[in-house]
Amino acid sequence: MNITNLSKIALSALMRNKFRAFLTMLGIIIGVASVIAMLAIGEGSKKSIQQQISSMGSNLVMVMPGSQMMGGVQQGNSSSKALEIRDVTAIREACPSITAVSPEVRGGGQVVAGGNNWPTTFYGGDVNYLDIKKVEIKAGRMFTEQEVNAAAKVCLIGQTVADNLFGNEVDPVGQTIRFRNIPVKVIGLLEEKGENTFGMDQDDLLIGPYTTVQKRILAITHINAILSSAVSEEATTQAVTEITAAMRASHKQAEGEEDDFQIRTQAELVSTFSSISDILTTLLGAISAISLLVGGIGIMNIMYVSVTERTREIGLRMSTGGRGRDILMQFLIESVMLSVIGGIFGIVLGVVASSVIGNLTGWPIAVMPEAVALSFVVCTAIGIFFGWYPARKAANLNPIDALRFE
Amino acid sequence: MNKEIISIKDLRKDFHVGEVTVHALRSVDLTIHEGDFVAIMGTSGSGKSTMLNILGCLDKPSSGSYLLDGTDVSNLSKNELARLRNLKLGFVFQSYNLLPRTSALENVELPLFYNNSVKPRERRERAMAALGAVGLADRVHHMPNQLSGGQQQRVAIARSLVNDPVVILADEATGNLDTRTSYEIMALFQDLNARGKTIVFVTHEPEIAGFTTRNVHFRDGNIVKQHAVENPGSAREMLSTLPVETD
Numbered sequence: 001m002n003i004t005n006l007s008k009i010a011l012s013a014l015m016r017n018k019f020r021a022f023l024t025m026l027g028i029i030i031g032v033a034s035v036i037a038m039l040a041i042g043e044g045s046k047k048s049i050q051q052q053i054s055s056m057g058s059n060l061v062m063v064m065p066g067s068q069m070m071g072g073v074q075q076g077n078s079s080s081k082a083l084e085i086r087d088v089t090a091i092r093e094a095c096p097s098i099t100a101v102s103p104e105v106r107g108g109g110q111v112v113a114g115g116n117n118w119p120t121t122f123y124g125g126d127v128n129y130l131d132i133k134k135v136e137i138k139a140g141r142m143f144t145e146q147e148v149n150a151a152a153k154v155c156l157i158g159q160t161v162a163d164n165l166f167g168n169e170v171d172p173v174g175q176t177i178r179f180r181n182i183p184v185k186v187i188g189l190l191e192e193k194g195e196n197t198f199g200m201d202q203d204d205l206l207i208g209p210y211t212t213v214q215k216r217i218l219a220i221t222h223i224n225a226i227l228s229s230a231v232s233e234e235a236t237t238q239a240v241t242e243i244t245a246a247m248r249a250s251h252k253q254a255e256g257e258e259d260d261f262q263i264r265t266q267a268e269l270v271s272t273f274s275s276i277s278d279i280l281t282t283l284l285g286a287i288s289a290i291s292l293l294v295g296g297i298g299i300m301n302i303m304y305v306s307v308t309e310r311t312r313e314i315g316l317r318m319s320t321g322g323r324g325r326d327i328l329m330q331f332l333i334e335s336v337m338l339s340v341i342g343g344i345f346g347i348v349l350g351v352v353a354s355s356v357i358g359n360l361t362g363w364p365i366a367v368m369p370e371a372v373a374l375s376f377v378v379c380t381a382i383g384i385f386f387g388w389y390p391a392r393k394a395a396n397l398n399p400i401d402a403l404r405f406e
Numbered sequence: 407m408n409k410e411i412i413s414i415k416d417l418r419k420d421f422h423v424g425e426v427t428v429h430a431l432r433s434v435d436l437t438i439h440e441g442d443f444v445a446i447m448g449t450s451g452s453g454k455s456t457m458l459n460i461l462g463c464l465d466k467p468s469s470g471s472y473l474l475d476g477t478d479v480s481n482l483s484k485n486e487l488a489r490l491r492n493l494k495l496g497f498v499f500q501s502y503n504l505l506p507r508t509s510a511l512e513n514v515e516l517p518l519f520y521n522n523s524v525k526p527r528e529r530r531e532r533a534m535a536a537l538g539a540v541g542l543a544d545r546v547h548h549m550p551n552q553l554s555g556g557q558q559q560r561v562a563i564a565r566s567l568v569n570d571p572v573v574i575l576a577d578e579a580t581g582n583l584d585t586r587t588s589y590e591i592m593a594l595f596q597d598l599n600a601r602g603k604t605i606v607f608v609t610h611e612p613e614i615a616g617f618t619t620r621n622v623h624f625r626d627g628n629i630v631k632q633h634a635v636e637n638p639g640s641a642r643e644m645l646s647t648l649p650v651e652t653d
């Protein structure tokens with residue numbers, strides 16, 4: 001008997017028990033749909049994290065002290081030295097792979113304007129600080145070179161701070177606020193960045209000249225970090241090498257001595273978080289795959305029922321000349337149909353579910369074509385694998401035993 | 407003498423159920439020629455069905471030889487046996503054994519599906535012709551549950567005919583039917599036989615056996631008597647003598 005006829009027989013057998021066939025498929029439908037949705041969610045969250053990280057700065061390379069420093073005093077026991085402005089200068093002069101470099105100084109404190117107050121962090125940087133951190137100005141202006149040199153008491157204000165101090169009515173630009181009791185003039189309002197993936201409000205900050213934060217507010221001589229931009233993503237590694245050399249020279253470290261500073265890059269962050277979300281995706285995918293397996297067992301179960309129910313039919317087919325192979329194929333095609341039709345429904349459901357979840361979470365949900373193709377292959381395999389034993393049981397029946405079965 | 411279709415020598419069949427061994431057939435010799443219409447008779451449990459199942463290559467004998475249309479059946483593989491059933495044998499069962507929810511036409515087409523040399527068009531034509539031959543030309547698209555028992559048995563006979571087998575094997579084919587319908591079915595078999603078809607027919611009703619040309623009597627797995635029927639009655643004539651049902 002040829003495949004077309006066998007398929008017709010299998011299809012009409014399924015149509016005879018539509019509801020049962022549907023229930024059997026349901027296992028596969030749910031399994032496939034959840035595999036596709038879970039992979040899409042995993043992939044979407046990964047992309048979202050990558051976007052967030054790249055929005056933190058442009059090809060950012062950060063230099064930090066070797067271990068935690070507090071008030072210029074070394075807290076850990078590994079070798080570490082506070083960062084200073086001459087390190088920034090050294091990097092600026094010796095590293096062709098970076099486009100911009102800026103010191104970063106930061107301090108937390110209460111900010112007051114009129115009757116309102118709000119706890120926030122005051123970041124200090126150089127004139128190119130905003131470019132490195134990819135922050136835009138919504139209103140007003142950036143501080144100037146002169147203001148940096150003069151440690152002018154000016155700042156740019158984040159939207160969250162502005163909202164809490166001034167509400168919607170008052171334009172914050174031009175106002176004077178007090179940070180740790182020191183009056184600072186607001187010269188610009190920063191564009192909103194929203195929350196990052198880790199739940200941190202990126203608009204809850206003040207940005208001013210590093211000199212101001214260092215001398216007037218914190219009264220320290222060191223800086224907290226050095227931020228720089230590599231010319232391109234690929235140049236990041238080269239930039240790290242150059243910065244390391246420049247820093248060691250600046251810190252007069254002997255050869256073989258351990259670095260007394262540490263360098264973090266954006267690329268590193270991306271790969272760290274990507275691998276975390278890869279693990280998550282694998283985990284979710286594996287859990288869904290189990291439901292697919294359960295669906296397969298459902299098919300096997302119903303195929304056994306089907307073979308038993310139709311034992312006399314099998315006997316009749318054998319008595320009219322059906323060979324074992326014909327019977328085997330008939331039932332195998334039936335189970336493959338069950339799983340493949342279920343798989344198609346599952347793919348549709350999975351794609352729909354993914355896009356609904358994408359809309360709800362705002363993640364860039366991406367249904368992977370590989371996942372769809374794989375589901376299809378897996379469904380066919382499930383049909384063959386779980387259909388094989390029941391079908392073989394049918395094919396191996398003795399004609400007379402099958403005919404006499406009751 | 408016509409050619410030998412079935413030739414059986416010293417055929418035995420034992421069934422082992424637990425500790426017990428049932429000797430269903432003990433050393434049977436039987437020859438059936440082309441054009442014979444043989445009734446296999448005997449009491450219940452005498453081995454008639456066992457004999458027929460072996461003749462139909464549905465079951466294997468414990469020992470002995472069986473030549474079907476010149477082929478020694480005992481050494482054939484499962485697939486070769488299936489092919490033999492497909493091409494040389496036609497079965498009619500007591501309980502019709504039609505595929506449920508499958509039209510009469512498709513039921514009759516079934517043996518042709520397992521014969522790859524028959525193309526779809528020819529398959530349909532031959533199935534239609536077979537249904538016509540059993541008088542069901544107007545019921546081809548009916549489902550089994552839309553047909554009476556007699557009509558279902560006709561469909562089964564059409565199915566056994568469609569591949570033009572060398573012999574038709576029927577096990578109590580009239581067992582589930584009333585007298586009138588039994589006669590109709592027997593008339594059909596007599597027509598087929600008159601056109602040269604070899605038929606082996608199991609029954610325990612002597613009246614039915616009277617329509618065949620030869621009777622073989624079984625008892626306890628042995629053939630105890632076989633004889634030609636002197637003047638086989640005509641089922642068609644008998645039908646006309648039956649009182650017409652009034653109610």
Ligand SMILES: Nc1ncnc2c1ncn2[C@@H]1O[C@H](COP(=O)(O)OP(=O)(O)OP(=O)(O)O)[C@@H](O)[C@H]1O
Nearest residue numbers: 421423428430449450451452453454455456457610
């Ligand atoms: N599959 C089997 N397993 C065990 N014993 C069997 C089997 N088939 C038949 N028998 C035994 O073989 C003997 C002959 O059975 P068979 O079915 O051939 O009788 P029969 O002549 O067809 O009777 P009936 O007229 O009632 O149909 C019986 O004793 C029966 O119990």
Ligand SMILES: [Mg+2]
Nearest residue numbers: 454455456577
């Ligand atoms: Mg019997």
